[in-house]
Amino acid sequence: DGGITQSPKYLFRKEGQNVTLSCEQNLNHDAMYWYRQDPGQGLRLIYYSQIVNDFQKGDIAEGYSVSREKKESFPLTVTSAQKNPTAFYLCASSIGGASNTGELFFGEGSRLTVL
Amino acid sequence: DAKTTQPNSMESNEEEPVHLPCNHSTISGTDYIHWYRQLPSQGPEYVIHGLTSNVNNRMASLAIAEDRKSSTLILHRATLRDAAVYYCILRDHSGTASKLTFGTGTRLQVTL
Numbered sequence: 001d002g003g004i005t006q007s008p009k010y011l012f013r014k015e016g017q018n019v020t021l022s023c024e025q026n027l028n029h030d031a032m033y034w035y036r037q038d039p040g041q042g043l044r045l046i047y048y049s050q051i052v053n054d055f056q057k058g059d060i061a062e063g064y065s066v067s068r069e070k071k072e073s074f075p076l077t078v079t080s081a082q083k084n085p086t087a088f089y090l091c092a093s094s095i096g097g098a099s100n101t102g103e104l105f106f107g108e109g110s111r112l113t114v115l
Numbered sequence: 116d117a118k119t120t121q122p123n124s125m126e127s128n129e130e131e132p133v134h135l136p137c138n139h140s141t142i143s144g145t146d147y148i149h150w151y152r153q154l155p156s157q158g159p160e161y162v163i164h165g166l167t168s169n170v171n172n173r174m175a176s177l178a179i180a181e182d183r184k185s186s187t188l189i190l191h192r193a194t195l196r197d198a199a200v201y202y203c204i205l206r207d208h209s210g211t212a213s214k215l216t217f218g219t220g221t222r223l224q225v226t227l
Contacts, residue, residue: 033215042202043159043217059216090158102147102206104215106158 002027006091006107013078013085013114021076021110023091032074033104035090036060043090049074078112086114119203124222133190135221137203140184146205148179150188153200153220162188164206198225 004025013019023032031050035043045058049068063082068074074093078085091107120138127133139148147166151159163170163177165186170177176189190197202220 035217040219042219045216088156092158102149102164103161104149104151104159106160109156109158111156 004091004093004105004107006089006110009108009110011110011112013112015114016080018077018079019085019112021078021089021091021112023074023076023107025072025074025093025105027093027105028071029093029095029105030071031094032068033092033094034058034064034066034074034076035092037088037090037109046076046089085112087112118216119205119218121201121203121218121221123219124224126224126226127190127193129194129225129227130192133193133197133223133225135188135190135201135203135223136185137187138185139203139205142183142205143207145207147207148177148183148186149204149206149215150175150177151202151204151217152197153202159202159217162201193223193225195225195227198223 007022033048034046036046037043044060046060046064047055047058047066049055052068052071055066055068063079065077089110092104094102094104147164149164150162152162153159163172163175165177165179178187200220200222202217204215204217
C-alpha cells in the first residue's frame with residue numbers, strides 16, 4: 001500500500017543526545033515536510049524539501065537538521081541544540097510542482113520524549 | 116504567508132449539520148483553501164480543498180465566499196467519528212516554494 005511511514009512511533013532520549021527520526025514515502029512525491037506539534041497546539045513547520053538534494057528552513061528550524069539524498073526519504077535529526085525537543089513530530093509529503101492538487105499526506109507521527 | 120482565523124472550539128449534536136467557519140482576509144489569487152482534520156495522536160487527514168467555486172466530496176462540502184475572504188466547511192450529518200481538530204489553511208499552487216502553516220484549528224465536539 002502507498003503511504004508515508006514514520007519510525008519510531010515512540011522514542012525516549014537523554015538530554016544532550018542527538019536522535020534521528022525516519023520518514024519514508026512510496027507515493028513518488030517530490031515535496032516532503034517536517035512539522036512539530038506540542039500538546040494542544042497546531043503544527044509548526046520545521047523544514048521542507050521540494051526536490052531531492054534541496055531543502056529549506058521552516059518557522060522553527062533551530063536545533064534541527066535534515067537531508068534529502070533520496071526522493072523517498074527525508075530524515076529529521078533533533079540535535080542537542082534543540083532546547084525543548086519533547087513533542088509530537090509529523091512528516092508529510094505532496095506531489096509538488098505547479099500542476100498538483102496540493103493535498104498533503106501525513107505519517108502517523110513520532111512522539112519524542114527527552115528524559 | 117497568508118493566515119487563517121478559526122474559532123477555537125465548536126459543539127454539535129450527532130446527525131446534525133455542522134458549519135465550521137474560516138476567515139482568510141489576506142488570501143491571494145493563487146491560494147487554494149484546504150481543510151484537514153486531526154484525530155488525537157494521529158497525523159492530519161485531508162478533507163477537501165477549493166479555489167473559487169463550492170466543492171463537494173464524500174466527506175464534506177466547502178462553501179467559499181464570493182470575495183474569497185472566508186470559507187465554511189460543512190459536515191452534513193455529524194457523527195461521533197467526526198470529533199477532531201479541523202484546520203483551514205491556504206496553499207499556493209503557483210509552483211513556487213510552498214510552505215504550509217497550520218494554526219490551532221477548531222476543536223469539534225460531537226455529542227449524542
